[in-house]
Amino acid sequence: MESLVVLIGGLYVVYGLFSQRLQRSWVTGPIIFTTAGLLAGSVGLGLFTAPIESGVIGHIAEVTLAMVLFGDAARTDLTSLRHPQLAVRSLALGLPLVMALGTLVAWFILGDATWLIAGLIAVIVAPTDAALGKAVIDNESVPGPTRETLNVESGLNDGLAAPIFAVMLAAALGDDPPSLAGQLAIDVGLGLVIGVTVGAITLWGIRWADRHDWTTGEWERIVALATALLCWAGAEAVGSNGFIAAFTAGLVWARLSKRYARDLTDFLEAEGQLVSLWVWFTFGALLVGPLLSELTWRVVMFAVISLLVVRPLAFVVASAFMKVRWPTVAFIGWFGPRGLASIVFGIEAIEALNGPDRTIVASTVTLTVLLSVFLHGVTAKPLADLYSRASPTDEQASAHQD
Numbered sequence: 001m002e003s004l005v006v007l008i009g010g011l012y013v014v015y016g017l018f019s020q021r022l023q024r025s026w027v028t029g030p031i032i033f034t035t036a037g038l039l040a041g042s043v044g045l046g047l048f049t050a051p052i053e054s055g056v057i058g059h060i061a062e063v064t065l066a067m068v069l070f071g072d073a074a075r076t077d078l079t080s081l082r083h084p085q086l087a088v089r090s091l092a093l094g095l096p097l098v099m100a101l102g103t104l105v106a107w108f109i110l111g112d113a114t115w116l117i118a119g120l121i122a123v124i125v126a127p128t129d130a131a132l133g134k135a136v137i138d139n140e141s142v143p144g145p146t147r148e149t150l151n152v153e154s155g156l157n158d159g160l161a162a163p164i165f166a167v168m169l170a171a172a173l174g175d176d177p178p179s180l181a182g183q184l185a186i187d188v189g190l191g192l193v194i195g196v197t198v199g200a201i202t203l204w205g206i207r208w209a210d211r212h213d214w215t216t217g218e219w220e221r222i223v224a225l226a227t228a229l230l231c232w233a234g235a236e237a238v239g240s241n242g243f244i245a246a247f248t249a250g251l252v253w254a255r256l257s258k259r260y261a262r263d264l265t266d267f268l269e270a271e272g273q274l275v276s277l278w279v280w281f282t283f284g285a286l287l288v289g290p291l292l293s294e295l296t297w298r299v300v301m302f303a304v305i306s307l308l309v310v311r312p313l314a315f316v317v318a319s320a321f322m323k324v325r326w327p328t329v330a331f332i333g334w335f336g337p338r339g340l341a342s343i344v345f346g347i348e349a350i351e352a353l354n355g356p357d358r359t360i361v362a363s364t365v366t367l368t369v370l371l372s373v374f375l376h377g378v379t380a381k382p383l384a385d386l387y388s389r390a391s392p393t394d395e396q397a398s399a400h401q402d
Helices: 002-017 019-023 029-040 056-074 085-110 115-124 144-172 180-211 217-237 242-256 258-291 297-318 326-334 340-352 355-390
Strands: none
Touching: 002 019, 002 029, 002 258, 019 029, 029 258, 029 355, 056 144, 056 217, 056 242, 056 258, 056 340, 085 115, 085 144, 085 297, 085 355, 115 144, 115 340, 115 355, 144 180, 144 242, 144 326, 144 340, 180 217, 180 242, 217 242, 258 340, 258 355, 297 326, 297 355, 326 355, 340 355
16 A cells, blocks of 8 residues: 555645656647556556445546536636537537437447447547546647537536436346436436526635625635535435536536636646546556456557547538638547546446456446547647647637637
8 A cells, every 4th residue: 555655645745746758749738647547556566456336436426527528617718619509519419419429329330339349439438538638628829610519518528418318227237217307307407407506605715704894815715616516416315317417506606606626626627636646547547457468459549549530520410501600610529538438438337347248347438538548648739739839820719709
């Protein structure tokens, strides 16, 4: 245990000392910590081994995702979405297309996978991760509307995918699947209500306490963290979707008070990065390591096609007839990195399934996320620079053309 703590502590120190320089390179935090986890896991030094079925890793990943979503939403400027229909189309049309095309690809390539397992895999790897795309979202040379479209899409698509995942997993297990319409209403509708209510109350509380000089800056920042956790846990406790609730609360903060949203979520962003890097370390140790002994050409082919073909093609179809410039279509279509949401859904499926179904889900999801970490991490900065140069001057104000 002491050796593991030394390794993790040393990683955080080194990464922190060189973080600004690393942000200007293709080497990202998830790449570093995933690689370190692989080296520390069972196929490496054997410093960190634990059963994935314990549930601990899954819960940590869920809490981390809620924190990241709240922070991303609180920093989102929806006014820059001058053409919000692109984000709407990406969620309402692009996301279902990714799931449908992914199901066809999985069923055709994976061979032994049933339609239900193929659909389950497609749903798990459909959501995108804003944290993995931070090199793009935080790059001010990329037009604001493009960055905000990616941020809003990645913030909402995992919440929208959650009820579909629940239905598919129940069907794969042979249980009576809940009504998709009813599950969507509970997850999305109730999640929105909880997010708006909790977000507005906590923000009002901070402003009131600040006016009366009853609180301190340190505890105001902790309230931001507690708000994300309250929304996630409260929604999950009543059977709704905690990720939608956390993201919605962040949007409430961004809309009602930009000062508090930006100042207080800086702390939340730092805490979120601290925990998310630990998730990537455990991902490398507990999932990537065992994957190496289960790789087949079918799994590799599915992961490659899922990243290089399915998501870009779905976005091309979703943005059709919108007069969107082709560089914007290509850029947004490519930057759909898979990350925390896929890990959370994947761990839940791995814990529930048995036999060959468990193996195929674990290997395909893990490899898809692993390839995404490296491919999207390596290409983020150079493609963002290329896209910003390809965008004409008027596109710096709006990434889309009327």
